[in-house]
Amino acid sequence: MAQFQGIEKEMAELMVEVLNLEDIQLDEIDPEEPLFGDEGLALDSIDALEIALAVSQNYGIQLKSDDPDNSRIFASLRTLCAHIELHRA
Numbered sequence: 001m002a003q004f005q006g007i008e009k010e011m012a013e014l015m016v017e018v019l020n021l022e023d024i025q026l027d028e029i030d031p032e033e034p035l036f037g038d039e040g041l042a043l044d045s046i047d048a049l050e051i052a053l054a055v056s057q058n059y060g061i062q063l064k065s066d067d068p069d070n071s072r073i074f075a076s077l078r079t080l081c082a083h084i085e086l087h088r089a
Contacts (some may be wrong), residue, residue, distance in 0.1 A: 004031055005031070005078070005081075006081055006082075006085055007081050007084060007085060008031045008077055008078060008081045009026065011077060011080065011081050011084070012026055012029045012031070012077060013026065014054055014058060015041075015051060015054075015077075016029075018050050018051065018053075018054045019043070019047050019050060019051070021041070024041070029041070029077065030077075031076060031077040031078040031081070032076050032077075032078050033076060033077075034075065034076060035047075035074055035075070035076060035077065035080070036048070036074065040076070048065075048070075048074060049065070051063075051074075051080075052064075052065075055080075055084060059084050059088055060088070061083075061084055061087050061088065
C-alpha cells in the first residue's frame with residue numbers, strides 16, 4: 001500500500017468520519033485506489049456531495065457538481081488532495 005503524502009491522512013480521516021465508514025481502518029485506504037466504482041472505497045454520488053461539502057467547510061474550496069474535471073479530481077484520494085492543496089484558501 002502506498003504511503004500517505006501531504007494532507008492525505010487528514011483527508012482520509014475526514015472521509016471516514018463524514019461518510020460514517022467506521023468499518024474501514026486508515027491503513028486499509030490506498031491513496032491511489034479509485035474512490036468510486038467497484039474498486040477502492042466504492043463510494044457513490046451522494047458520498048461525493050458529502051465529500052465536497054466537507055472540503056468546502058474544512059479547506060475553503062468549492063467543488064461543483066457540474067465541473068468537467070470532477071472525474072479527474074475525484075479519481076483517488078491522492079488526486080483529490082492534490083486538487084485541494086493546489087486551490088487551498
